[in-house]
Amino acid sequence: MTDISSTKRRQSTKTSGYNTHPGSTGRNYKIERVDTFFLTKDQSIKIDFLIPPHNIGNFVGFGGWFFCDKTMDIKQQRGGFKDTILIIHQPSSWSKFGSMGVSSTTSNVLTTSIIFIALENTNIAFYNIDCGTVHHDKIEKVKNDPDVKDQLDNIHTYAPETNFYQTKGDIVFHNHGIQKSDNKTNLYLKSCNRCARFLPININNEKSHLSFSNHRRFKTLKHEEFEDILQLTHGFQLECRICKKLFVNIPLNKQRTLDQLREDATKRRAIESLLSELHKKNPLLSYNKKSKSLATDIWIKFNKRCFKCDTELNDPKKMNLDHTRPLSLLWPLDETATCLCKTCNSQKSNKTPSEYYLPEELEELSKITGLSVVELNLSVVNLEAAQSIIDNLDWLISEFCFNEDLQKNRDGKITAEIFLNSLQSALDKTDFGEKYNLLELYRNI
Ligand SMILES: [Zn+2]
Ligand SMILES: [Zn+2]
Secondary structure, three states: OOOOOOEEOOOOOOOOOOOOOOOOOOOEEEEEEEOEEEEOOOOEEEEEEEOOOOOOOOEEEEEEEEEEOOOEEEEEEOOOOOOOOEEEOOOOOEEEEEEEEEOOOOOOOOOEEEEEEEOOOEEEEEEEEEEEEEOOHHHHHHHOOOOOHHHHOOHHHHOOOOOOEEEEOEEEEEOOOOEEOOOOEEEEEEEOOOOOOEEEEOOOOOOOOOOOOEOOOOOEEEEOOOOOEEEOOOOEOOOOHHHHHHHHHHHHHHHHHHHHHHHHHHHHHHHHHHHHHHHHHOOOOOOOOOOHHHHHHHHHHOOOEOOOOOOEOOOHHHOEEEOOOOHHHOOOOOOOOEEEOHHHHHHHOOOOHHHHOOHHHHHHHHHHHOOOHHHHHOOOOOHHHHHHHHHOHHHHHHOHHHOOOOOOEEOOEEHHHHHHHHHHHHHOOOOOOOOOOHHHHHHOO
16 A cells, blocks of 8 residues: 655745756657556545645646546546636546636635546556646736736646746645556656746647647657657647747737737828818818817816726826727717726727716716717717718829828738728718728729
8 A cells, every 4th residue: 555645745946937948959758657556446536735825916826747547537626726727638648637827815725626536447647746836937927918918818728837836835645545556657758949848748649739739740759868769640849838828929919919009000090181181172071180279178178087987187198089989980089089098098999989988977978078978879970071081082092092101011911901991891881881892992993
């Protein structure tokens, strides 16, 4: 009779998140022979995870890898982890479980446990079962970057390989009466070319890829110490899934977000300038250039406060003038504008007033702006402006669209086409405008 261990007392370890190892190619493998235990039907092993003391807002995590020949009943006690504990359980392959999240407590108020119950006789092996506070420079950076922090929403599904432990917690194995097997279980580990960690892979079931996604180009692995070459069918990526996410995908997404913002700004500028030009052609069309006095007037009218959150804005420069009715529906910036703080303005974005404000706020907004509650509730196109576009269609397509700004090519897209697309969606909301196809007219010129 052997106990795996009753309690693993651990010393605190500190890491600065990850280490870069320029020497790691991501194409090396190792084999470990892992202690294995034999469970007869109904026997079970329970593992308790005791997260060490930490601060509110710290990342904490737990998890590990395991192997069993037969399907087991795996029960979980989630403790303080509100996110689902991911358990990948494939009999006769290496599997894993774990979670990670931002803690809302300073200590481990509840115990997190995993219980493996044998439904029939089975072997079971464990690898790197751990828990603790997690620190990774890159994750902290993403967490504090409003543009991309939502990319961490599913970070717990990357456990246990996301769990870069800073201080490890205690682990208690309840395995009394469990026999150690005579045989050990083979575990193949592959290196990551970013974090240089060796993480488990399945070589007989490559599709169950654990910490590395498949990649058909990289089908061979070289043993770390010997000349042995391991030939794979599907292959694995050079970097582990979490490194791929943190170092490749998130920065790419951020770039995409910035491009999107730039594209939006260009489009908005073009619509503003179109409305101003149309106003010159038809002075009856209401238009008020964003002048200094308009801004100050609005700021005073709104009591120098953000209309939505009531934050005091002690300088008109801190105010974001909002169109109230969306520019995308061809409403210019005029005396009906709303005074918002930067945060609220970016939340409102292109939403119509009724999509963003509560009914009582709409009533108050109506009093301040002079727009009726009905007008604020409707998501209507500025019909005068739409009509003026149709009246000046030739000029729009053959002159306005050919100004320098609109002829810029961004990532293979001509700004004029993006601009015409958004005008089209406004025109499509009117019965006289939907008959026209601006993009087709532009392309046929
Ligand atoms: Zn990695
Ligand atoms: Zn605000």
